[in-house]
Amino acid sequence: MDKILITGGAGFIGSTLANQLCLTNELVIVDDLSMGSKSNLPQTDTITFIEGCVTDKVLMTQVLSENNFDYIYHLAAVASVADSVERPLETHEINFDSVFSLLELTKKYQSGLKRLIFASSAAVYGDEPTLPKAEESVIKPLTPYAIDKFAAEKYVLAYSNLYNVPTSAVRFFNVYGPKQNPNSPYSGVISIILDRLKRKQAGEDCSFTMFGSGKQSRDFVYIEDVLLALRLVATSKESLGEVYNVATGVETTLNELVEILSELLAIELPIDYQESREGDIEHSLADIHKIKGLGFNPEYSVKAGLTDCIKRGFA
Numbered sequence: 001m002d003k004i005l006i007t008g009g010a011g012f013i014g015s016t017l018a019n020q021l022c023l024t025n026e027l028v029i030v031d032d033l034s035m036g037s038k039s040n041l042p043q044t045d046t047i048t049f050i051e052g053c054v055t056d057k058v059l060m061t062q063v064l065s066e067n068n069f070d071y072i073y074h075l076a077a078v079a080s081v082a083d084s085v086e087r088p089l090e091t092h093e094i095n096f097d098s099v100f101s102l103l104e105l106t107k108k109y110q111s112g113l114k115r116l117i118f119a120s121s122a123a124v125y126g127d128e129p130t131l132p133k134a135e136e137s138v139i140k141p142l143t144p145y146a147i148d149k150f151a152a153e154k155y156v157l158a159y160s161n162l163y164n165v166p167t168s169a170v171r172f173f174n175v176y177g178p179k180q181n182p183n184s185p186y187s188g189v190i191s192i193i194l195d196r197l198k199r200k201q202a203g204e205d206c207s208f209t210m211f212g213s214g215k216q217s218r219d220f221v222y223i224e225d226v227l228l229a230l231r232l233v234a235t236s237k238e239s240l241g242e243v244y245n246v247a248t249g250v251e252t253t254l255n256e257l258v259e260i261l262s263e264l265l266a267i268e269l270p271i272d273y274q275e276s277r278e279g280d281i282e283h284s285l286a287d288i289h290k291i292k293g294l295g296f297n298p299e300y301s302v303k304a305g306l307t308d309c310i311k312r313g314f315a
Contacts, residue, residue, distance in 0.1 A: 001025055002114075005069045007054050007102075008076030010036030012180045013119070013172075016223050017073060017230065022046045028067060030054060031076065040179050054098040064105040071234055072116040074102055077149075081123060082277060084145035095148035103159045103167075110165075115234045116156070118169040120243065122219070124150040127281055131251075132219075134287035135171070135243055142281075153243060160241035168239045170229065173247035173286050176305065177223030178312045190220065190306070193258060197265050207270035211277045214255035219247040219286045222305030225298040232294040239294060247286030248298040260303055264310055 002025045008014040009029030018027055018041055026046050032053040041047060052059045054076045077095050078084065084091040099118065106116055125133045126140030141147045159165040180191035196208045229246040233239045252260075262268050288296070300308065 002070035003028070003067060005030070005063065005067070005072045007031070007072075007074050007098075008036065008119075009073075010038055010040055010049070011075065012036070012040075012177070013175060013223065013226060014073070014075045015040035015179060016177065017075075017227060018047065020227055028063065028069075030059070030063060035079070035181070037181075053094070054102070055093050057101055060098075060101060060105060064102075064109045068112055069110055070112070070114045072102070072106065072110070072113065073119070073230070073234075074099060074116065075119045077119065078145070081143050081145045081280070084143050084148070088144040091144060092148055095145060096152050099152040100155055103155060103165060107159065107163050107165050113166055115240075116165065116167045117230060117234055118153060118156040118167065120153040120169045120171045121146065121149045122171050122173045122245070122247070122284055122286065123281070124153070124171065125281075125284070129283075131283060132249065132285040132287040133245065135245060135290055137287075157241055157243060166240055168233050168241070169243040170233055170246045171243060171286075172226070173219040173221055173245065173284060175221055175223060175226050175246075177226075177309055189218075189254065190257065190261075190309075193261055193269070194309070197261055197267055197269050200267055200269055201265065207272045208258065209272045209274055210254060210258075211274050211280065212254075212282075214258070214271070214273065215253050216276075216280070217251045217253045217283045217285065219250065219284055220252055220257070220302050220305070221247045221298065222300035222308070224305075224308075225296075225300055228299075229291060229296050232291070232296050236294045242290075244291040244294075245286040245288055246291065247288055248301075249286055249288040250302070251283070251285045252302050257302070260306060264303075264306060 010031035078091040123146035126142045128138045128140045153169045160167040176190040
């Protein structure tokens with residue numbers, strides 16, 4: 001049985017990962033519940049939950065000095081691009097400073113660690129138009145969020161090369177699945193559309209606000225494929241000190257997304273088109289050849305993932 005630390009473990013991705021890992025491992029979860037919820041986690045003796053922020057150096061020193069972890073998943077972050085534009089200093093403390101501090105604590109206290117996985121983002125690629133984006137593509141971060149993610153990612157990989165801290169990083173594209181909170185400003189577009197459709201089904205007079213023309217496209221990846229990717233990156237020798245795109249390599253426009261969901265739920269959703277938001281990227285598509293080299297092969301198309309998501313209640 002491995003001992004695993006998950007920061008941000010009560011959030012969407014973190015809690016889904018925790019629900020899988022707690023079946024055969026001992027988990028310590030640190031989360032300040034600003035975006036996540038304890039209700040996302042099962043009541044089990046294999047999970048120790050600590051309510052606190054990763055910027056709390058006293059807390060994190062205690063966690064890292066009193067436990068011997070096999071794996072660390074650093075998922076805690078302010079995941080909103082818009083929020084980083086509004087509050088760059090506060091989001092920098094969480095999205096960069098906490099990562100740097102965790103690396104130092106890991107170097108000092110975790111000599112037996114097998115791997116630290118850092119959650120980076122496709123936002124690091126910015127709006128450079130060449131598609132698809134490979135890990136070696138031009139990096140052009142446009143917002144404090146993207147800048148912090150890329151800087152933290154480089155430190156994470158440098159600690160592997162310079163200090164023998166076993167690290168890897170993953171650049172998440174647009175992850176979706178159950179447990180995404182549609183009422184959160186950090187929520188993904190799919191969970192928001194699903195929520196509006198569900199309310200429309202219930203007879204509410206509601207619409208979906210589309211920022212931009214709807215022709216903007218994303219590489220949507222289902223949470224079950226994300227868990228597979230994380231497992232492969234965490235356990236592969238080849239992935240040590242490397243960064244990987246986590247996506248499907250398939251592009252879907254937001255208009256197409258609304259059409260698919262409307263078809264699956266047999267209801268049409270009114271769209272309220274508004275101007276694009278500052279910092280939003282027009283198109284995003286991943287090259288996933290590198291992670292395929294670890295054995296990754298996404299199992300869910302967008303339609304298949306959405307079908308499963310709806311079947312599971314999308315909440």
